[in-house]
Structure formats: structure tokens, C-alpha cells
Amino acid sequence: MYKKFCVLLEISGKSAYQVSKDTGVSTATLSNWKQGNYSPKTDKLKLLADYFGVTVDYFLS
Template identity: 55%
Template sequence: MYERFAKLLEERRITAYKVAKETGIATATLSDWKMGRSVPKIDKLQKIADYFGVSLNYITSNEETSSSENNNNNNPLTGKKMTKKESSQYEKVMGEAALLFDNEDVSEEDKEKLMLALNDIFWKSKQRNKEKYAKSRKK
């Protein structure tokens, strides 16, 4: 995770101190992440993602695209552009799932398989909930 953060700092020519000051994340916390003494919590990662205007998934995974185009993905169930709510939920779920691999000896192939399975589960759950609540509204 810190590698992505460092890359963003370099690309944007911003110091970690400035990010810490503007996000409210202690510089000691950033240092602990860098040295591997602690693992970032999702709320702090979200602050960093928001600060840089990138997705949480970009910060926590090997995803190569850092721009907001990550949030313009289509909902695979409808083929339509994801709503803001869907995009937010998706980024949160997938970002938290990516943290499962932090500091673990898991092959890239296994990570990819698990992330694809989680993606599938996420969208199937959304569809089931939509059907369930659409039926209850009709009653």
C-alpha cells in the first residue's frame, strides 16, 4: 500500500507531511505504514484516496488506473453506469477485501481469483437485494 502512496506523492510532487496535515493523519502513522510497523485502517486509506482523487481500490491493489475513471464502471447486472451509491459501496467492499492480502504470502493468481469471486458476490448480492426489496414495495 505504501508504494502506491509514495508513487502518488512523487507524481503530484507533494510531501507526506502536507498530506498528513491536510488529511489529519499523523505523520507518525504514515511512517509506521512505510516501515511496516502497522497496517492502515480503511477510513484513513479512504482519506488518502479522497485527497488524491483516486479510488480506494487503486490505493489498496495493483490496479493501474488512478483517475476517477475507476468510478465510471458499468454495473455488470444492468450494463448501465454505476450509480454513485453503487460505486461507493463497490469501492469500499473491494478496498477492504484487498487489505486481506496485506503482508501475506499469497500468489498474485490466487489474489486475482479471490478478487474476481468477491466482485461476483458483490453484484449478485446487489441483484438479490434489489429483487427482494422491489417485491416488498409492490405489496
Template identity: 50%
Template sequence: MYEIFEQLLQKHGLSAYKVAKETGVTQSTLSDWKRGRSTPKTENMKKLADFFGVSVEYLMTGKNSEPLTKRDEKEIGAILSNTEALLRQEGLMFDGVPATPEAVESIISAMQVGMEMGKKRNKELYTPKKYKKDK
């Protein structure tokens, strides 16, 4: 995945330092990603993708799939809304510690990215050829 990030750096004539400074994603995060120790958290991936004007999916896989329809976005929004209400209830704990608002936001953000990628992947796999748009 870091290779795609490097390609975007070269394409835009930027350094990882400059991107880190502009996005607020720490250099240590990028360094760990480069060395394969970890991948940036969902919110950091979103910051990097937004900075380069690409999707998180592209940043992670190097591929862009069909965009989601309004119906898909509405379905995902409804699921996230219900989940968010559940996650914001009093008493939610992680390892015996009450969940912080930041933890809840991180979970919701990760779920959104996962559901969007899943919807796109399913469209790619299960849409009959006659209904696919030529790429």
C-alpha cells in the same frame, strides 16, 4: 502498498508531511505504514484516497477495476443498513466494553470497503470474456 502512496506523492509533487497535514492522517500512521508495521485504518485510507482522487482499492493494490453498478451499490447499501441496525443495538460489547459509536462506524466503513472490493474482484474473476468491457 506504501509504494503506491509514494508514487502518488511524486506524481503530485507533495511530501508525506503535507498530505498528513491536509488529511488529518498522522505522520506516525504514515511512518508505521512505510516501515510495514501497520496499514492505516479504513477511514484513513479513505481520506488518503479522496485526497489523491483515487479509489481505496487503487491505493491498496495499484489497480482499478470495473466500477460498481447501481445494483451492486444498492445491494451493498441494503446489507450495510441491516448490519448497522444490528450493530447499533443496545449491549454490543468488545472485550467486555460497550461499543462506541466510533467503533461501530469503523466496522461499517471496513465492511463497505471489503464488500466493494469483493464485488469488483468477483466481477473480474467470474464475468465471461464476452461481457467484459475492453480496458
């Protein structure tokens, strides 16, 4: 999931900090996903999917 998030960051030219600020998904949460400490919850995926204009399935596939 985090690799796909990184691709979207690159395409959009946004930083993880900016996405965190815009969506309310904390940078700590994003870091935990990156480190594989836990998987994102559906509500957070929905926020990110809406923000980037993709579906939740994009992250899950």
C-alpha cells in the same frame, strides 16, 4: 500500499508532511505504514484516496 502512496506523492509534488497536514493522517501513522508496523485502516485509506483523487481499491490492489 506505501509504494503506491509514494507514487502519488511524486506525481502530486506533495510531501508526506503536507499530506499529513491536509488530511489529518499523522506523520507517525504514515511512518508506521512505511516501516510495515501495521496496515492502514479503511477510514485513513479513504481520506488519502479522496485527497489524491483515486479509489481505495488503488491502494489495496
